[in-house]
Amino acid sequence: MAPQQLHIALVGNPNSGKTSLFNALTGLNQKVGNFPGVTVDKKTGFTTLDDGTHAELIDLPGTYSLYPRRADEWVSYKVLMDADEVKPNVVLLVADASNLKRNLLFCSQMIDLKLPIVVALTMNDLAEKKDIQINVSGLETELGVPIVLVNPRKNKGLNELKKALSLVGKSTNKIQPRDFINNKQLAASSIDALQRLQPQLSDYAAIHYLINHESFPLNEALQHDIEQIEIDHKFNPTKTQAEEIMQRYQRIKIIMQQNVIEPDPLEKKLFTEKLDNILLHRTWGYVILLTVLFLLFQSIFWLARFPMDGIEWTFQQITTSLNNSLPQTWWSDLLINGFIAGLGGIVIFVPQIMILFGLITLLEDTGYMARISFLSDRIMRKVGLNGKSVMPMISGFACAVPAIMSARNIENKKERLLTILVTPLMSCSARLPVYTILIALVIDNKYYFGFLSLQGLVMMGLYFLGTFMALIVSYVAKWFIHIQEKSFFILELPVYRSPRWKNAGITMVEKARIFVTDAGKVIMLISLLLWFLSSFGPGDTMQKIKDKYAILEQQQPQQQQVLNKQLSSEKLQVSYAGILGKTIEPIIKPLGYDWKIGIALITSFAAREVFVGTMATLYSVEEDDSNTSLRDKMQASTHPDGSKVYTLAAALSLMVFYVLAMQCMSTLAVVKRETKSWKWPAIQFVYMTILAYSMSWLVYQLFS
Template sequence: MNKLLHIALVGNPNSGKSSLFNCLTGLNQKVGNFPGVTVDKKTGSTTLSSGEAEIIDLPGTYSLYPRRLDEWVSYRVLLGQDEKVKPDVVVAVADASNLKRNLLFCTQLIDLKIPVVVALTMMDLANKKGIKIDLAELERELGVPVVSINPRKQKGIPQLKKAIEQTAQGLYKSPVKDFIDNKALAPASIEDFKKIRSDISDYGAIHYLINHESFELDGGTQSLIEDIERRNQFNPTKTQAEEILQRYSRIKHIMQVSVSEPDPLQKSLFTEKLDNILLHRRWGYLILLGVLFVLFQCVFWLASYPMDWIDGGTASFSGWLSSVLPENNWTDLLVNGIVAGLGGIIIFVPQIAILFGLITILEDTGYMARISFLTDRLMRSVGLNGKSVMPMISGFACAIPAVMSARNIENRKERLLTILITPLMSCSARLPVYTILIGLVIPNKYIGGFIGIQGLVMLGLYLIGFLMALVVSYVAKWFIRINEKSFFILELPTYRSPRWKNVFQTMWSKAKIFVVDAGKVIMVISLILWALSSFGPASGMHEATVTYEQALASPEADSAQIEFNYANAKLENSYVGIAGKAIEPVVEPLGYDWKIGIALITSFAAREVFVGTMATLYAVGDEENEGPLKEKMREAKRADGSPIYTLATGVSLMLFYVFAMQCMSTLAIVKRETRSWKWPMIQLVYMTALAYLASWIAYQLLK
């Protein structure tokens, strides 16, 4: 094989497909979108004996009868209808502990007459259940290579790669005989279709007859297929039902000759016993709250030390640069623009990495899926269902992929409601804002010696966003007039120990994404802010300089206080100071000064820009450039000498960021998902109104 080999991974959800993809590709991965649709396309490279090969991880699906948008992506690739993705070999990943269900999809792929290799995962779990699989007999029955693998422990991967290469070289050929007699399902229709496309298998012909309207075929071909359907009275529903029944009948025979299963009345496994506790109708919710509290407490506790080191180091570095470099605009740009902006980025890397690491552990262990199951009843009471929980939980990381993941929800109304409320989940971009504000206004004390007040406040902010999302969904369901029935069917994965390599890879990649992607925005805005806060109209700047010189000439002058007043006067007379003073009347009822008002505007590009804006504004206003940002904010005073960051202002600001949209990228994604500017504009208006009202109430009650 001289050409680059293209390998597609397919399989049922929770079959181990992602584990195999990560095992084969390692860090050689990238994520994009399939052409024309907002569905993640994960690709990567792996090494075979003949050279490099591209791995394409297709969305999970239970059969070749798609219902959701992501299932349609896999379906179009497998039916040869995607011009950009043309796999040479398809690896069908099957869960050995649920083989009967997984074989349905595998046998459908085999009957398409495409090169298929079956990779059996979770053999260790099958063995625990007492299931014994005769791989040689299973391979004879299916007519394609069957390889047992364990991606988590790197077992069976060389054998799988060898089977892939041999299949690509034609050493393994598709079975001549169909798994079931597909032609007998609709003989006349299939025969007529084969006159149009003789290269399509009998089973492929059935799918063209059922879904040709969704394929990119020329008008003449579409008309011919429709004529075949009418002439032969082709019934898609009846054909599909008969096919599934025949497949399961044949699969039952295969299970009898190649699989040995234990008595179904044997005692329940560890997973079932643990589910009795974690999914309990009362204790399950308390356990969930406990898990979330521990998660947020760990984010504070584990990240506090590296954050203090980074904060102190940045402050010391800025002070050192100011002392050794000459006083000019270039030094000011370096210290107050670039270094301050970088400090506002890297200080939160530990928290971002730890949060994503802990979320990955929850996913790997299988507990995340239980959260969907546990909350289904609550979700239905507000117009959603359990499937809405996964996008909402994903929203704790980032609203953009969370909104995109709502495509897994078949019901249009529930999908739209989920998209509308998902940005209310506190994403990782809000985490820097919460962290610095909680550190400013919430005491670092413990209840009972181990329950941290700061961790409780953090948990409360996340819960407030979640509860408000439920309220908004309950109200919105009466205004969205789409009537569709929905069903919640979820396969609960077995509990497993987390893959620590995967956890650390995720922590590294998410931290890198934050620094690179968010960092670009923060740095650009920090530099623009430095320019706008360092320069202003000549008259105002001249007046501030004259006042400064006069004050210095006084025999009783306090030089330190005069320098401080001069820095603040220049900042207030700069372009950003003038803009801030203009919007101050709007934000003053919320307890904010003009600097916070500027931060609210700049952070609309990305919420985490709030901290970068504060770092730049307080750096420009501090001629000595000494002390961490938190200390500068703690010492900030109003004109009357009272502190700015009181408990009332801090809580008001936290609530504003809980509810406000403050993310242009999310609005763009919602527009693309809903194909209309109507819904993102509704989001922007209702979330801004909620944020302003909640912040005003909190400040008025606590001031």
């Protein structure tokens, strides 16, 4: 009888099509968290099998074998060794048909763990292009596990796969009849001694307990007993592992000879190799890379302009309607100037967030993102990093938190630490709303040659500034971090494939949902808090100002509109928010900022995108004009002497500040967790603040 809910662990080599299969089986029914006790992403999704069984799919980090090196590989290993809170009923192993020999190593290890396995054979179309022919039934007989041909990109084979998972799920007590290799002979006496202590272990699982038992949640007595077995029977983990891998490849070679026909590798040069001759060229490769990045940032403006204008117009209409229909009370003021203004500051940037993530997903899908790492390795090494640093840094364009966590893939400690220190300088999606509104304020919406957007070029320049400063900081910091460790750069380049539009769509919807729900919560909370701080002040100061303007309105009834605006402005200045802003104004005045921008800088430490919500709330409280957009209100904003607040110099200075400043508490927290010390986040905060202030001051002076 099938369990009420089947728990399926999805495993496989990196670049084997695992993510494609996960998305095809689960669609939008996904969620991302962390594995218990560690900061490695835990991606889970839900699907329904052919017999109606509800199944939870756990996407484990990719790994090449059952001998882990990185933190994410350890997570997969512990789940498969039953040493983790995650307990799968069935293992769905994804194997690349076009690279079967390498994939069969991991598959054979899984078989010897005696886990209930279904093999999903992917990349069959690519294998066909390579003229590789696989006898699937013969392979199934040799391995003793069900094999299903699938093409997740075209939803082929998914029903057959669900049927196989259902059948294996119903017979989870069935143990595989034979080992792939004779594991017992690798360390017979040690295995026998351990199995007397732990009878449930297979021969192969026993070998792994002998090698890695310190990493398993075993009691102290059992740990001691296993140590003693190693000593008594002279167990040699290195020799055992080497012999095991050698024997596995010997058997895999025989299986491949009997069931797989492969052409001479020199006979056919694949399209991928021909394309790499161009895209990885020593000169043209970099020209193409810059062109791709240029188009990426241009597209953010090209494609998002119309939906953003539509959203802005919609919120203006909502605000106008509510202003006309609701009574003038504190709760209507809270609703319109607190809640609606804050919500508008969130939703308007959803199109750009979706477009950015969609385009990055397409680059990953095509295989080009890995080429960016390869091209960048030469530059990265000169500043103390390596090509593997590029992926966390590019991920930093989305969010610094998961980007810093992904730096675990860098084996060299010094390069990993340098990557963590500079990744927050990459312009994350939280900065995008700030750039967008400031660029719209001071940069003309003009096009060169009919298609080159000036605003897009400025946006691209901001992203390049963050990247350039990250390289400079890394170059300087490498002389102060004294960790001596040899560095290697080994990268598997996936084949080029057509992008999966469905996958891009899923990612866009998911990232928009995360932005609206996660970042939106913070923005809304701060918007409502700001409304309170902007609407109330100490003592009876507010009442005195109201009384003063009540008298003026009686004396000058024809000036009521002007007096109302002056009343709102004066009330804002003596409110709690106004007092806070005025207090820090002397510090930020050399950068060209006023006290309202000062408040936004403070609130941005919770989340950078709060800048827009802060400005929306402050200007809504100050100006009771629902027909005017936030951009227009900021455009009309002036200093007490009548000069404009958002001049070209001030806006560029503010953009540079947001490029370089550490304004994210979550990032500091994750750096502390990854480095296991407050030393590095403190250094990060100090150097980024000094850098942001000095560079912003320099920009303001140059453009004033």
